[in-house]
Amino acid sequence: MPSIVRIPPAPESPLSNAVRIRTRDGVLLAADLYLPGAPGIVDDSPGDTILIRLPYDKSGVYCFIPLIAEYLTQHGYRVLAQDVRGKFRSEGDALLNVNEVDDGYDTIEWITQQAWSNGRVAMWGDSYYGYTQWAAASSGHPALKAISPRVTGTQLGEPVRREASDRTRRVEWGVTYMYPLTQFFENDALYWEPDWSRRDFAAQAEAFMTQIGHRGLSYDQWYPNPVLLPRFPQGSPFAGRSVPVLHTIGWWDNCAPLSWADVKAIKQHPNWDAHHYLRIEPIDHEGFQLIEADGDRVMDRTEAQIRALLPRTLDPTLAFFEVFVRGNGSASDIPRVAWNLAGTEGMRESATWPPAGVRTLTRYATADGSLRVERPVEPTTLEWIHDPVDLVPSSVPDAFAYLLTLPDEASIGDRDDVLRFDGAVLETDVDLAGPVAVSARVASDGPVLDCFVRLLDVAPDGSALRIARGQLQLRDATSPETLEIDLGHVGYRLRAGHRLRVHVSSSDYPEFLPQNGTGADPWTGGELQANRQRLVVGGADAFALALTVLEGELP
Incomplete structure (x- = not known):
């Protein structure tokens, strides 16, 4: 219990x-x-x-x-x-x-x-x-x-909508179903943690409700069959x-x-x-x-x-x-x-966001682990194993307080199940101000692939600070698909002597619910199976990182 x-x-x-x-x-x-x-x-x-x-x-x-x-x-x-x-x-x-x-x-x-x-x-x-x-x-x-x-x-707080026709959708936060089991379960706040080493989260939720002695209305409206009640009377919050x-x-x-x-x-x-x-x-x-x-x-x-x-x-x-x-x-x-x-x-x-004068620069991943100005002519497929028994760990214990921990994420890029691409060392300061996005051609030998992309600032001492990130889930992943992954917006000064780095992986646990490898609902759990994931670099489907630059030159 x-x-x-x-x-x-x-x-x-x-x-x-x-x-x-x-x-x-x-x-x-x-x-x-x-x-x-x-x-x-x-x-x-x-x-x-x-x-x-x-x-x-x-x-x-x-x-x-x-x-x-x-x-x-x-x-x-x-x-x-x-x-x-x-x-x-x-x-x-x-x-x-x-x-x-x-x-x-x-x-x-x-x-x-x-x-x-x-x-x-x-x-x-x-x-x-x-x-x-x-x-x-x-x-x-x-x-x-x-x-x-x-x-x-x-x-x-809204859970991911499960439209059967959608091949891509958001990756589910680990906190999504925990929030109505803690903060919104009853009048009092109830603080408890599931055993994250186990993958039977739904069963642990049921055990919690049995222990408390009643069910949670907010949890039951979301799981296992989401009833997404209307939030706004006119559909959009901005309609009136x-x-x-x-x-x-x-x-x-x-x-x-x-x-x-x-x-x-x-x-x-x-x-x-x-x-x-x-x-x-x-x-x-x-x-x-x-x-x-x-x-x-x-x-x-x-x-x-x-x-x-x-x-x-x-x-x-x-x-x-x-x-x-x-x-x-x-x-x-x-x-x-x-x-x-x-x-x-x-x-x-x-007067606007992004500010006036910005420009978009694109850098391409290469088979040797670089980020370069030139798109590689020949396509190469890179592979890694998503093992649900050995997941890429989240970098902080509390995702809501990232800067409390202010983690060095360099070691995550040393894992075999993380692809790493490094840019050249900057000769002058570069100011980023605006959206960041990635185009990635991916596939898997499993039914579902989660693609996580992290953009990092690597200091001369080798430490790496995450400055942007995005993730997207691909269904029917045995058929290749080009994902357009939004990494959000960034306003950040890259210092001379630093370099950009990109991490690509298939998990970020427990901040996000991980794939079991079988296509089963990760909140429910079940059999675990390793999947081989694939990413294309070079050619018409090259992995491309689009950055918005305000001042300075990226090598």
Whole structure:
């Protein structure tokens, strides 16, 4: 039986007032109200409100919402922090994603009817409490004036759709089915880990639910036969009324592909695109930075460390809300794109992303393990073995906190089941700014092939930092197919004396569920079988890496 740690709601902050908000179907949602003013002198006059709707305990230490609320009230805002339906002190079923549109609307409507509200509402938050902002915005409530979602996406948490006709699809995250078995299983948070050395994850999930004594609604809607309930009433989150958005993405956020998918979708909706402001920071999902003092690169931050984080985390949002909520200044005061060139200090500004002046350069893999300017004329097939008993390990223990570990991934390229291609040493600095993509012709003697591609910066001492990555699954893999693999976007300075490196493999475990080699569902488990994988370099189907360069020359 797994060891389970139950985390109930923390005591409500003495700085807040506990309130209950009744939704249209009678469910009471618990919230903490923070009003500005000095201790004992509360300002309950009408003012602007920032709403934060989260599933991680509005009063708990993990998200430190009481400290955030204190900071925001010091800037004159009323703050309402709410446990979403089914979580911690809120009533209802713990059902992922599907109630956030209506519950967001009902909560905003309740705010507008309070004496301390002037009828203007904004929203802020990370991850799932970034998702709840997209959901509330799609409800079309006119009182919602602006949102500031960070490290999130409108398709957050959704399992891979299993369309039989699709030969390619996303590779499933290992956390996908664990999230509704931990964070969204019931009101309390339940922390437990499966035995990752075993491959019977579905059986371990059943044993967990037997141990707890009831099933999980969110888990059962996804597995084994996914029932993907509609999240947004109009299909697309961007189909209706738009609001100004300060959209923050982290270069090392493992959820960044979801964010970039939303950026692409917003481009197709002019009313949203007109109010879309992009901020791209050198952070991971937990907010750790690439350049950070060693003493601050710790998971359990002190209150002093958290307070020191608040200005860089919240001040961009406050400046955005000053314009779009309070009406002070003009839209031109906010840069359309603020971004960091990772490896350097400070933020840059541009009118578009990618910034003006970029160009696309392509480098080709060769049979001798190089990345070169010239496409090899003759095709060569390289092979490796995907052994589900000996998988390529994930480089960090917690994919959400990549920069906490800041791993050296060089040793992964020494494995026999990883293909490695090296570029020439750079003579000058090169700035990358924009999308990265790979075209790869692959096949397998097994039914399913997962293709992982990692782009790394290799320092003169041989250490390797991952700067971009992408992965794609091929079904019916015995028939060759050219995969177009999106490695996301990158803003990064490659230093003189460094070189680029590419890793190609078939697993990244346990961050991603690995193939058993038989085509069976990897969450269910079953017989394990090694597969021989193939990649073409050279010729018409050459392995090609496309990079977006802002400054400098790649050899």
